[in-house]
Amino acid sequence: MFWRTRMMLVAVAALGFAAGPASASIADRTVVVALFDGFAPSMIRAGATPHLDKMRAEGAWSHRLAPVFPSVSLTNHTSFTTGCWPARHGILSNVFFDPKKGRFDHSYDADWRTGCETMWEAAERQGVVSAALQIAGRGSGTKGKLATYANRLRQHMTDDQVVERAIELLSMTGSDRPRLIALYFTGPDGAAHRHGTQSDEALAAARKSDAIVGKLMKAIRALPRGREATLIVGTDHGMIDVGPLINIGRIMIKHAIKGRVAAAGTSAYIYLDRDESVARVEKALAEYSAAFDVYRKGAHPAFARLGNGPRSGDLMIVAKPPHWIEGPEVFPDYAHMFGVTQVWPEIFTPPVHVQRAAHGYDPASVPQMHGIFYAWGSGVDRGKRLGRIGMIDVHPTVMKLLGLQPGKGAEGRVLPLGR
Numbered sequence: 001m002f003w004r005t006r007m008m009l010v011a012v013a014a015l016g017f018a019a020g021p022a023s024a025s026i027a028d029r030t031v032v033v034a035l036f037d038g039f040a041p042s043m044i045r046a047g048a049t050p051h052l053d054k055m056r057a058e059g060a061w062s063h064r065l066a067p068v069f070p071s072v073s074l075t076n077h078t079s080f081t082t083g084c085w086p087a088r089h090g091i092l093s094n095v096f097f098d099p100k101k102g103r104f105d106h107s108y109d110a111d112w113r114t115g116c117e118t119m120w121e122a123a124e125r126q127g128v129v130s131a132a133l134q135i136a137g138r139g140s141g142t143k144g145k146l147a148t149y150a151n152r153l154r155q156h157m158t159d160d161q162v163v164e165r166a167i168e169l170l171s172m173t174g175s176d177r178p179r180l181i182a183l184y185f186t187g188p189d190g191a192a193h194r195h196g197t198q199s200d201e202a203l204a205a206a207r208k209s210d211a212i213v214g215k216l217m218k219a220i221r222a223l224p225r226g227r228e229a230t231l232i233v234g235t236d237h238g239m240i241d242v243g244p245l246i247n248i249g250r251i252m253i254k255h256a257i258k259g260r261v262a263a264a265g266t267s268a269y270i271y272l273d274r275d276e277s278v279a280r281v282e283k284a285l286a287e288y289s290a291a292f293d294v295y296r297k298g299a300h301p302a303f304a305r306l307g308n309g310p311r312s313g314d315l316m317i318v319a320k321p322p323h324w325i326e327g328p329e330v331f332p333d334y335a336h337m338f339g340v341t342q343v344w345p346e347i348f349t350p351p352v353h354v355q356r357a358a359h360g361y362d363p364a365s366v367p368q369m370h371g372i373f374y375a376w377g378s379g380v381d382r383g384k385r386l387g388r389i390g391m392i393d394v395h396p397t398v399m400k401l402l403g404l405q406p407g408k409g410a411e412g413r414v415l416p417l418g419r
Helices: 002-028 050-058 073-082 119-125 159-170 189-195 200-221 248-254 278-288 333-337 391-401
Strands: 030-036 060-066 095-098 102-105 130-133 180-185 229-235 245-247 259-264 267-272 292-296 315-319 324-326 371-377
Touching: 030 159, 030 200, 030 391, 050 200, 050 229, 050 371, 073 119, 073 391, 095 259, 095 267, 119 130, 119 180, 119 391, 130 159, 159 180, 159 200, 189 200, 200 229, 229 391, 245 248, 248 259, 259 324, 267 278, 278 292, 278 315, 315 324
Parallel strands: 030 180, 030 229, 130 180, 245 324
Antiparallel strands: 060 371, 095 102, 229 371, 259 267, 267 315, 292 315
C-alpha cells in the first residue's frame, strides 16, 4: 500500500510538472512576426540564407504561402495581419476608389479597413501588450496608434531601425513588455521589381533580409532562462518576371470609355460613369483577350474573394502573364509629353526596363505568387514541412501561440506547427 501510494504521488507530481510549464510558457510566450515584402521562394539559395535555412531545419516551414487575390502588397498585408479575406476587410487592392472616402493609394491607415481586427488589436483587447512597427494598420488617422508600442503613421522607420527597436522591446522585462511584436521589412520587393527576381540586386536584398532574421534569432536565444519566444517569418506575395505593359490609359482613350481607372500590378478596376454602358466597354475590351481577362462586378472568378461592395469597380481586368498593368499616373512627365496615353500602343514593352518583375496574378494558377513561411522556437516542432497554407492562416496561428482567441472576423485556420 505504501509503495502504491508513493507511486501515485509520483505520477501526480509528474503530471503536474508536465502540465505546469506548458501552460506557463504559453502565458509568458513572446511571438515575433516579421513580414518581408516580396520574398519569393526562388530567392532562397542554399548557403546564401543561412538563418532561414536554420529556421527550416529547426522549425516548421512552407514555400507555398498562397496570397489572397489580387496578390499585391496592401491587400495581403491586411489579410496577413487580420486573417480575413478582402471582401471582409475591404482593402481590395493597392489602389481603388471608395464612394465616400475617395482614392485609396497604398495607405497604411487602419481607418480604411471595413472590418476585422489586426493581431495586435485583438491581443491588446485581450490584455496582451503588443508592438507594431512600420506595418500596415498599426495606427488610425482618427484613433492614433493601435498597439502600445507603434511608430506613428507618418513616421517612417528603416529596416535597421525596425530590427533595432524590436530587439529592445524583446529584451524588456516587467509587465509592460510586449508579448506580440509585429514587424514590416522592405524585403526583396523593390529590387526584384526593378531588376528581376533572380538579379544580383534581388538576391542581395534576400540576403539582407536573412541577416535581419539572424539578428532576431540571436535576440531570442539571448532571452533569460524561463522566457520563451517564437519567431514567425512570412511575406505578402511572390514575384514573377514580366514583359509587355498594358497601357490602360491609352485603351480608355482609344475606345472613349467614360470612367476612371485604379490599376496596380496586374489588375485594374474600371469605375464607369453613369451614362456609360458596361456591355459596350466589355465588347471593346474583348479585343485584348490575349493580354487580360475582364470580369463584371459580382461575377469575379472563384479565386477572388472581393465581394461586390461599392469599392469594387464596374469591371475588373486581370492581366495574363507575362503582361502587367499600371495606370497613366505612374508614367514620367516626359512620357506624357510624348503622348503615352494618346498615341503609344495599347500593349507594349517599355523601351527602358522600368519594371522587370511583378505580382498580383491569381495565386491558384500562377504558383510564382506563393511566398515563404517559417516558424521557429517555442511551440514549433523541428523540421516540419507544411503544405500549401493561406495568407489568412497566419493571424489565427499567431493568436494560438499567444494562447488568445483570434480577432473579430478572422476566417483562417490554425496551422499545425507543433504538438
